[in-house]
Amino acid sequence: MDELDLRTEDISTQTPSGASGFLLQKNPELQKLFFTPTENENPQVNEAKIRRIFLQAASQQWYAPQRINFDQEIVLDDESRRIWQKFITIFYTLEKMGLNVIQNMMVKAVRKFKSEEMAFYLSAQTFDEARHVFAIEAYLRKLGAPPKYQWRYHILGQAASVGAYRVENWLFSTLFSENFASAFIRNARQAKIDPVGDELCKYLLVDEGRHLHFLHIVLPDVLDRLSMLGKTYVKGAQYFIMKFSEFIMRSMEAEAAFVGLDRRAMMEEIFEHMEKSYEILGVNRQWLWFPKIYPTRITPTQRIVASH
Ligand SMILES: [Fe+2]
Numbered sequence: 001m002d003e004l005d006l007r008t009e010d011i012s013t014q015t016p017s018g019a020s021g022f023l024l025q026k027n028p029e030l031q032k033l034f035f036t037p038t039e040n041e042n043p044q045v046n047e048a049k050i051r052r053i054f055l056q057a058a059s060q061q062w063y064a065p066q067r068i069n070f071d072q073e074i075v076l077d078d079e080s081r082r083i084w085q086k087f088i089t090i091f092y093t094l095e096k097m098g099l100n101v102i103q104n105m106m107v108k109a110v111r112k113f114k115s116e117e118m119a120f121y122l123s124a125q126t127f128d129e130a131r132h133v134f135a136i137e138a139y140l141r142k143l144g145a146p147p148k149y150q151w152r153y154h155i156l157g158q159a160a161s162v163g164a165y166r167v168e169n170w171l172f173s174t175l176f177s178e179n180f181a182s183a184f185i186r187n188a189r190q191a192k193i194d195p196v197g198d199e200l201c202k203y204l205l206v207d208e209g210r211h212l213h214f215l216h217i218v219l220p221d222v223l224d225r226l227s228m229l230g231k232t233y234v235k236g237a238q239y240f241i242m243k244f245s246e247f248i249m250r251s252m253e254a255e256a257a258f259v260g261l262d263r264r265a266m267m268e269e270i271f272e273h274m275e276k277s278y279e280i281l282g283v284n285r286q287w288l289w290f291p292k293i294y295p296t297r298i299t300p301t302q303r304i305v306a307s308h
């Protein structure tokens with residue numbers, strides 16, 4: 001699971017001194033102090049694992065102005081700049097949506113799964129998303145685009161967090177959105193995004209990998225407790241989200257190709273990772289309905305522009 005989720009570069013996960021150093025020495029007394037979950041009557045999730053991932057999140061915090069050199073020059077031709085501005089604005093919208101949704105869902109999740117450890121962990125993840133939105137805002141300004149939330153994608157946040165089984169639905173939707181974010185970041189780096197974007201992506205990837213890891217901890221329990229009706233509802237919502245994303249990405253194929261992104265390969269990579277995640281949950285592809293990834297009909301003019 002870690003191999004799938006945490007494909008990151010070597011970024012130090014230790015705090016400058018003190019706490020994590022002691023923890024790494026595997027001192028049993030200190031481990032008892034830090035790793036013992038808060039006593040709960042009847043938690044519905046694995047609290048010991050959630051506490052561990054909270055500690056991991058706490059030790060991996062970063063501060064964008066210190067870690068990313070925003071002073072580097074971004075050299076791009078006009079069309080590439082326009083396209084990156086467009087893609088990063090969508091990415092920004094999705095991250096901001098994620099931040100709004102997690103703030104709304106955190107309390108409900110803690111109550112539903114009767115887990116105080118989830119309150120610890122989800123608070124850390126909320127701050128991760130705030131940090132992402134903050135850093136992407138700065139990056140967008142650097143690219144010359146004012147950060148702007150795009151309401152046309154708002155429906156995705158709603159599909160992920162309203163209606164029946166909203167907590168479960170939100171967690172499963174996050175599995176898709178975190179996989180989506182990770183795939184976009186990895187592909188953007190391979191496509192030789194500018195140096196500021198590349199550094200930003202490197203740090204984002206560490207966090208998104210951890211967010212996926214959290215889902216792999218809680219989703220088996222969530223799925224176990226979900227009724228047949230709940231499962232069908234979640235499947236439907238997931239299908240809608242994936243279908244919508246496939247459709248949107250297809251419409252941007254030529255622009256993606258222009259900056260070196262292969263949208264089809266990226267979508268396949270996302271679905272493949274989703275499939276692996278579901279296998280870990282003990283369900284196969286038959287359980288979740290995956291939409292078809294359609295080829296795009298790029299017009300000859302678009303193809304010439306894309307392969308300029
Ligand atoms: Fe994020």
Ligand SMILES: [Fe+2]
Pocket residue numbers: 098129178181207208211
């Ligand atoms: Fe995330």
